Amino acid sequence: MKKYDTPLIDELEKGPWPSFVTEMKRAAKNNEMANDALGHLEKCYKTRVGYWKHGGIVGVLGYGGGVIGRYSELGDEFPGVAHFHTVRINQPSGFFYTSAALREICDIWDKYGSGLTNVHGSTGDLVLLGTKTEALEAVFAEYSSRGWDLGGSGSALRTPSCCVGPGRCEWTNYDTLDLSYALTQEFQDEIHRPTFAYKFKIKMSGCACDCVASIARADMSIIGTWKGNIEVNQDEVKNYAKKGMDINAEIVNMCPTQCISYDGKELKINNAECSRCMHCITRMTKALRPTGERGATICIGSKAPIVVGSLLSWVIVPFIKVEPPYTELKDLIRKIWEWWDDNAKPRERIGEVIEMKGMRSFLEAIGQSPIPQQIKEPRKDPFMFYTEGDIAAFKAKEAEEKKTGKFKF
Amino acid sequence: MALPQRKTDIGPPHYKQFLPPVIQKNYGKWKYHEVIDPGLMVHVAESGDKLWTVRVASPRILATDTIREHCDIAEKYCGGFFRYTTRNNVEFLVSDEKQVEPLKKDLAKRGFKMGGIGAGISNVVHTQGWVHCHSACTDASGLVKAMMDELMPYFESKRLPSKVRLAVACCVNMCGAVHCSDIAVVAVHTKVPVIKHEDFKNMCELPTVIGSCPTRAISPDPANKSVKINAEKCMYCGNCFTVCPPISIKDPDRDGIAIVVGGKVSSLRTSPKFSKLVIPYISNEPPRWPKAVAAIKHIVEVYAKHARKHERIGEWIDRIGWERFFSLTGIDFTFQCIDDFTFMRDTMRTSATFKW
Amino acid sequence: MEMTELQNKIFAFCEAAKGKKKLKEKDIINGVNAESGVDKDEVKKALREMINVGRLMYSYGGGASSVEIPSEEYLREKGLIK
Ligand code: HEM
Ligand code: HEM
Ligand code: HEM
Ligand code: HEM
Ligand code: HEM
Ligand code: SF4
Ligand code: SF4
Ligand code: SF4
Ligand code: SF4
Numbered sequence: 001m002k003k004y005d006t007p008l009i010d011e012l013e014k015g016p017w018p019s020f021v022t023e024m025k026r027a028a029k030n031n032e033m034a035n036d037a038l039g040h041l042e043k044c045y046k047t048r049v050g051y052w053k054h055g056g057i058v059g060v061l062g063y064g065g066g067v068i069g070r071y072s073e074l075g076d077e078f079p080g081v082a083h084f085h086t087v088r089i090n091q092p093s094g095f096f097y098t099s100a101a102l103r104e105i106c107d108i109w110d111k112y113g114s115g116l117t118n119v120h121g122s123t124g125d126l127v128l129l130g131t132k133t134e135a136l137e138a139v140f141a142e143y144s145s146r147g148w149d150l151g152g153s154g155s156a157l158r159t160p161s162c163c164v165g166p167g168r169c170e171w172t173n174y175d176t177l178d179l180s181y182a183l184t185q186e187f188q189d190e191i192h193r194p195t196f197a198y199k200f201k202i203k204m205s206g207c208a209c210d211c212v213a214s215i216a217r218a219d220m221s222i223i224g225t226w227k228g229n230i231e232v233n234q235d236e237v238k239n240y241a242k243k244g245m246d247i248n249a250e251i252v253n254m255c256p257t258q259c260i261s262y263d264g265k266e267l268k269i270n271n272a273e274c275s276r277c278m279h280c281i282t283r284m285t286k287a288l289r290p291t292g293e294r295g296a297t298i299c300i301g302s303k304a305p306i307v308v309g310s311l312l313s314w315v316i317v318p319f320i321k322v323e324p325p326y327t328e329l330k331d332l333i334r335k336i337w338e339w340w341d342d343n344a345k346p347r348e349r350i351g352e353v354i355e356m357k358g359m360r361s362f363l364e365a366i367g368q369s370p371i372p373q374q375i376k377e378p379r380k381d382p383f384m385f386y387t388e389g390d391i392a393a394f395k396a397k398e399a400e401e402k403k404t405g406k407f408k409f
Numbered sequence: 410m411a412l413p414q415r416k417t418d419i420g421p422p423h424y425k426q427f428l429p430p431v432i433q434k435n436y437g438k439w440k441y442h443e444v445i446d447p448g449l450m451v452h453v454a455e456s457g458d459k460l461w462t463v464r465v466a467s468p469r470i471l472a473t474d475t476i477r478e479h480c481d482i483a484e485k486y487c488g489g490f491f492r493y494t495t496r497n498n499v500e501f502l503v504s505d506e507k508q509v510e511p512l513k514k515d516l517a518k519r520g521f522k523m524g525g526i527g528a529g530i531s532n533v534v535h536t537q538g539w540v541h542c543h544s545a546c547t548d549a550s551g552l553v554k555a556m557m558d559e560l561m562p563y564f565e566s567k568r569l570p571s572k573v574r575l576a577v578a579c580c581v582n583m584c585g586a587v588h589c590s591d592i593a594v595v596a597v598h599t600k601v602p603v604i605k606h607e608d609f610k611n612m613c614e615l616p617t618v619i620g621s622c623p624t625r626a627i628s629p630d631p632a633n634k635s636v637k638i639n640a641e642k643c644m645y646c647g648n649c650f651t652v653c654p655p656i657s658i659k660d661p662d663r664d665g666i667a668i669v670v671g672g673k674v675s676s677l678r679t680s681p682k683f684s685k686l687v688i689p690y691i692s693n694e695p696p697r698w699p700k701a702v703a704a705i706k707h708i709v710e711v712y713a714k715h716a717r718k719h720e721r722i723g724e725w726i727d728r729i730g731w732e733r734f735f736s737l738t739g740i741d742f743t744f745q746c747i748d749d750f751t752f753m754r755d756t757m758r759t760s761a762t763f764k765w
Numbered sequence: 766m767e768m769t770e771l772q773n774k775i776f777a778f779c780e781a782a783k784g785k786k787k788l789k790e791k792d793i794i795n796g797v798n799a800e801s802g803v804d805k806d807e808v809k810k811a812l813r814e815m816i817n818v819g820r821l822m823y824s825y826g827g828g829a830s831s832v833e834i835p836s837e838e839y840l841r842e843k844g845l846i847k
Contacts, residue, residue, distance in 0.1 A: 012696055015558030020468035020469070021554075024470065026475060045548070050539045052543040054654045057822075101422070103477060106473035106477055141415040145413035147419065154829070166436050170440055172437070181424060194790070208677065249717075254678055285442065310588040
């Protein structure tokens with residue numbers, strides 16, 4: 001095996017934080033592809049430019065995604081990375097594994113690929129970095145016959161992902177692990193066969209802490225919430241105070257809705273005014289817990305800056321029950337896709353299409369009424385559309401008022 | 410040797426088989442958790458059962474042999490059960506308290522770094538960079554390594570007013586939630602792309618290329634059977650390069666990095682926020698990016714000194730005002746910090762009340 | 766319409782667009798439906814069968830996925846021709 005001199009990236013083996021260069025060298029010990037990837041990277045550090053070409057068309061027969069083609073411009077100099085395709089393996093919900101399962105994944109990858117991985121990619125998939133075109137069918141046969149499928153890429157539903165939820169978190173409002181699994185299974189066709197205008201991402205968090213950053217990087221963000229009261233255990237409140245928590249400064253004054261009071265003995269919450277932001281609960285987890293009806297808020301539209309600026313997801317459905325078999329949610333997703341499909345130009349994310357076509361068109365298509373929970377504030381300009389139907393409805397309401405003699409605004 | 414029969418559309422394995430018995434038993438019935446130290450927390454179930462989690466750092470790029478090492482450790486102390494986190498840490502799931510200390514000792518001996526839980530700095534969300542992406546202006550993994558070497562105390566032990574979430578994106582595509590981080594590095598191009606006209610007609614679709622430009626800087630160039638770019642309109646986003654390889658935007662002497670701050674994703678106390686630009690340009694300086702690393706450390710330290718307990722960076726700045734942020738950090742305020750793209754009307758000040 | 770005939774129509778539709786327009790799966794389904802009146806679900810089914818055996822393939826370029834006629838190189842790699 002050719003030995004590369006790598007003085008620049010060797011600098012990144014120094015220092016306390018675990019080094020990806022050390023990882024690459026570890027893989028390179030018995031893998032020619034990983035070895036060439038090292039030399040290739042050193043060259044990037046030297047010249048300060050990258051040498052990966054734009055994508056390329058590779059994949060497994062019948063699927064339109066799950067493999068991302070990658071070729072180097074320097075294939076002659078570094079033959080091991082001439083082809084260096086990425087394989088996305090659909091992760092199990094919550095990134096839980098057994099050692100046996102991961103050993104199996106590693107053994108197959110060593111046989112066909114570079115021995116390098118990303119655990120995990122930001123989409124959620126377990127990413128295998130670097131294999132050759134001719135190995136792809138074999139890689140797929142090996143993994144799929146053992147129960148592992150590919151994730152999504154291209155203009156498709158991307159691999160759904162979720163927070164750890166009921167697996168290990170007292171704050172979750174629905175079973176994120178199960179919903180992620182159920183949606184992944186329900187929409188296998190949409191994941192593997194790209195038929196959309198562009199990508200669509202679904203991420204699921206069990207509460208407003210949003211540990212998978214769904215509000216910022218999912219076309220559909222499903223964020224757990226509740227409708228009942230926050231139950232207070234006053235003994236535990238006392239314990240927190242005793243251990244030195246300044247409850248007025250840290251809890252009462254930081255509540256965004258100013259709905260908590262504390263007189264030095266008892267903590268009271270005016271639940272009707274609580275916006276369920278999770279601050280108090282995360283600070284005093286032993287003392288406070290939500291009760292009553294559980295479900296989720298559905299937000300739509302977030303994306304990164306390309307092309308005209310980032311979006312955060314917008315509240316569309318303030319509350320939906322999230323219980324197996326999730327029929328209502330699945331129907332909603334299908335309606336959203338249908339409207340998107342009818343209105344999107346190529347490479348338009350759903351948030352962009354809603355901006356172009358208007359929120360009203362979208363809400364009507366998916367059967368949602370306008371309600372104030374969807375907005376931060378009403379419109380500021382007077383340039384608005386009225387349909388014949390709208391005016392007829394306003395007039396009908398006024399006719400009714402004339403009859404009853406009472407105004408209804 | 411014959412290949413096994415492939416299967417399609419089977420999806421991932423069911424997660425239940427990967428949950429340790431203590432989780433299977435107490436699934437959805439957790440009562441509370443306590444952070445014992447930045448590398449260790451315990452979750453207590455309604456039943457009284459306990460689950461200890463030991464969290465260690467990972468560079469995200471892992472060799473299969475390192476994953477096998479995680480497996481060895483999990484088999485020795487956790488019945489083979491472990492998980493990874495959204496921010497790419499490794500978590501060993503221990504159900505027998507007696508195994509916690511031996512596990513920690515073993516991890517320390519092997520050189521794994523424990524930490525990342527609670528009000529400090531956890532692992533850095535980042536993109537592929539030169540390791541694996543065509544679009545990269547810099548290397549994400551290298552920047553992360555250089556930053557975290559310097560910020561290590563905040564991972565392992567030192568505490569901050571609240572969590573500080575870091576991210577690195579190696580181009581403005583910003584794969585990952587970079588645009589909503591407390592502090593993030595975004596690599597930027599700074600020069601108008603150069604077009605290889607002779608390759609254009611074979612490799613690119615004219616309408617796609619024209620349509621790709623957010624500022625409408627691109628127009629047809631019939632003489633060359635290609636396109637031309639209006640230099641006054643282009644702000645170097647690279648989207649045209651993504652859809653058309655003969656348009657080249659890389660330039661090693663001009664590509665650089667920008668620093669954005671004050672974003673958050675959670676809804677705790679205040680709504681999620683985008684990160685905002687504070688430092689528009691630092692030269693791309695592999696392998697250790699000394700100026701970028703120093704800038705990030707400086708911002709963390711100023712925040713640590715001035716913020717109230719539980720305030721995220723963005724919340725602290727909202728309270729004190731951006732003019733105060735710039736005066737406290739001593740960062741030069743530049744034209745780039747004034748939005749002249751889609752958000753100007755929302756970001757200019759519209760009252761005569763501000764601090765000196 | 767016979768499956769073979771429908772598939773030939775689909776293939777002809779893709780061939781006509783080759784080098785001119787990147788076809789999304791939906792463009793083909795809608796286009797063939799408009800030309801021949803065959804139910805969209807049936808066109809989709811026929812199309813999928815063609816993709817499964819490599820007569821057509823999913824492709825990716827310019828930031829989006831499309832369907833096209835495979836190159837000889839692709840067919841050779843998949844072991845569908847020598
Ligand atoms: C030799 C020719 C080409 C090369 C080397 C190339 C390279 C690339 C690269 C590197 C990417 C980036 C993938 C990514 O990170 O998303 C890419 C994506 C893409 N390319 Fe090309 N490309 C070529 C030709 C084309 C052509 C001719 C088109 C369209 C007419 C095209 C359309 C696309 C599209 C749509 C994407 C997906 C980008 C996205 O996901 O947003 N490519 N290509
Ligand atoms: C034109 C825009 C974009 C292009 C061309 C692009 C291209 C890519 C490519 C090629 C990958 C594959 C990485 C790999 O697994 O090897 C990727 C991953 C990813 N992208 Fe994008 N992307 C774009 C926009 C976005 C946006 C807007 C977001 C989020 C809001 C995003 C989030 C992600 C995430 C989370 C991953 C997984 C990365 C990882 O493996 O860590 N991307 N992207
Ligand atoms: C159909 C659209 C509109 C019409 C017909 C209209 C008409 C008028 C008229 C006639 C005045 C003069 C009032 C007066 O001095 O007695 C006025 C003033 C004004 N309009 Fe409008 N306007 C329209 C839309 C808007 C919009 C969209 C805005 C701002 C968002 C706006 C902002 C103002 C302001 C600030 C004044 C000055 C008020 C003042 O004297 O303090 N107008 N408009
Ligand atoms: C979209 C349509 C219109 C807009 C946005 C608009 C806006 C305005 C504004 C901003 C003013 C200045 C008010 C001020 O000086 O404080 C104004 C004044 C005026 N507009 Fe309009 N206007 C519109 C249509 C019209 C139309 C259709 C007419 C007449 C047929 C009209 C007649 C006037 C008159 C007479 C004034 C002067 C009022 C005064 O001296 O106080 N406007 N308009
Ligand atoms: C850690 C490294 C990488 C990161 C973080 C990354 C990230 C991303 C992201 C965010 C996208 C977005 C695609 C999309 O959602 O439209 C993307 C697409 C893509 N990336 Fe990467 N990428 C990485 C490495 C690579 C490498 C090494 C290659 C090739 C050798 C590659 C090839 C592609 C291609 C072809 C696409 C378009 C495919 C698609 O749409 O999914 N990426 N990447
Ligand atoms: S998002 Fe909420 S429920 Fe999910 S892991 Fe985070 S804190 Fe727990
Ligand atoms: S959840 Fe948030 S809004 Fe509700 S009481 Fe607690 S701090 Fe206040
Ligand atoms: S941020 Fe840009 S350069 Fe970095 S991985 Fe994503 S697309 Fe590639
Ligand atoms: S780099 Fe961006 S702004 Fe400049 S021409 Fe290309 S698409 Fe337009």
